[in-house]
Amino acid sequence: MVPELEDITDVLQEYRSSAETVKEILLSNLVTFGEVPAPTFGERRRVEEVQHVFIDSGLQNCSIDDLDNGMAILPGAQGERNLLLIAHADTMFSEKVDHTISLQPDRAVGPGVADNSLGLAVLATLPQLLEAANIRIKDNLILLTPTRGLDKGNLEGLRFFLKHNRLPISAGICVEGAQLGRLSFSCIGMLRGEIVCSVPEEYDWTKFGATNAIVSLNEVINRILEVSLPTRPRTKIVLGRIEGGTSVNSVPTEARLQFEIRSESARIIESVSREIDAIITETASHSGAQIHWAVFARRRPTGIPFSHPLVRATTRIMESLNVTPRIAPSTSELSTVLGHHIPAVTVGITRVERLNRADEAALIEPVFTGLAQLLAILKAIDDGLCHEKR
């Protein structure tokens, strides 16, 4: 009998009920991982915690590579194909932040609890979840917890893994704690850079005008804001983080700006970055300040079409669960996976409040819908319902 998507959407409520039976294990994994700080470039301890659970669940090939990416394989019944499930291991919170997680009947609260401790917990609970739902997957599942994804990490962990991986991968799912309904299947192009303005520590009459790094950086910002951006292809410049100076009564000798150019067109990104380069050269020449800039992350626009069977199946599964798909392009792990010509989507697991704040709250009840959604997508891929006809 040829499997059909209806066979899966018809049993979604059963998947959801099965997911409820692993609630304790999931929450336990969530707390165990989430209480270990994992800032970008400092994820090792958290990855080790996840590995302990992978090993305890009897997974195969449990290992940590040179860039601290964790991986494990849940062998399929036939093992002819390999599906990649990814939950990034790093968070945007430093070691110094109190990572205590509090569990209330309806929510888990703590820094990074949803982004992405919940994603990690879902991967670690997958063996029990599949067993509870009585799903025997034919394909091998590669569970990957890559590092160095955020901030200046530039997805180094995942790039490293995909560069050295020898297993052919037929499809991928990126699992994010937030938000249920999220559906990404394309990635906009992106360039992240940092501009550093510095002036001499001692007032130097030969560098007349170069007296204040913040003032010089301000001039650069004003000029960037004047850059004309097209509405099609959609393009945006995000001035994300700024820092400079040491105290209210000291002349600042250094100021930094981190920014991101996002566009559906790689060509536009290149042209905007050339404009920024020109602005910096010009401002430096007349202000006397030293101004440098460097790119620390870059993505090319990529994606699979809305008509791709994986996207269509995912959309139908979400709608069958009464979850409205919120389609948004991604700049995270998905772009690297798609860049390797692996069809993939990013989905969210639950509703989240105060995302990326120290009191981030992941709601518990919607998690079971998110898990049913994940099981269904996995099953659809495994049943061959998400592959393009050649």
Added chain:
Amino acid sequence: MMDSAMKKGDWLKNNTYHHSDFPTVAELAEEKRKQGLSISLCIPSLNEENTIGKEIVLLRSELMIRHKLLDELAVIDSGSSDSTREVARSFGADVYKSSEILPKEGEMKGKGENLWKAIYQLEGDIILYLDADIKNIHPKFAYGLLAPLILRPEIKYVKAFYERPLIMSGSVRPSGGGRVTEILVRPLFSLFFPQLTAFLQPLSGEYAVRREVLEQISFPVGYGVETSHLIDVLQLFGLEAFAQVDLDQRVHRNQATRDLGKMAFGILQTFLKRLKKHDMIAELPETGAVLRQFQSQGTEHRQVEHDIPVTERPPMLEVEAYRKKFK
């Protein structure tokens, strides 16, 4: 004296563990199954809604669902005014109000009361007590304390100790107890029960005990329950019945010095009672139960009186309802 010191040294060497010294949880659970043992976990609580959910989820998932080390997980609550009981219930714990257990015996307020009533309410051959305010809860808190009881039949009472993350000096780890331990309990033990000075943290609130021991000892309702247990179990079963386990760090609320004063007062009363009971001291004058502390505002100093009576519950074996249920 020499003999006692020797014994204590041997005990320290043979009966002091680190939680990593033991086999895996799966192996411990298998050994427990072979022995036909049942184990109950009791979490005494009073207004712990922020920490109790996490504690229950972590212990239940690892030690009841993933491995069958615990047979029962119960919260015995002293009448919390916050949502402690609702939170605990929602994460699958059996929740009891202390006042509703053995109602004929009446109701007293204090952690010791909950621990005592747990002996009647819970079914296990071993009862593990863990406080509800452990911020860094981990399954090791449970299996670390249970392992010596599962692996060594002669051990009857296992107590936790922790690293105290204060100032480190070279390779020497700061060890020992908190302020009340070092200033009050250790000096008293040194004078009267030198064997008990082998405990690194005699006041730690986490321990696992065999029912045959728990039912034979009395329970101070408020402060002093840990001190009285050590003295009474030492008298009944000797030092060899004890073990202590290093559980690394325990993060919890820090107590104000004023509150530690009340604790020290309660412990001292319990201690003096024990000296009398074991004929180690001659008649003591009537002491009352009022602790006086100062409260100062500017140049005004006001004395505040705290009534801290030390009431004790008798050994459970003396309670008829208990004998009917278990004997």
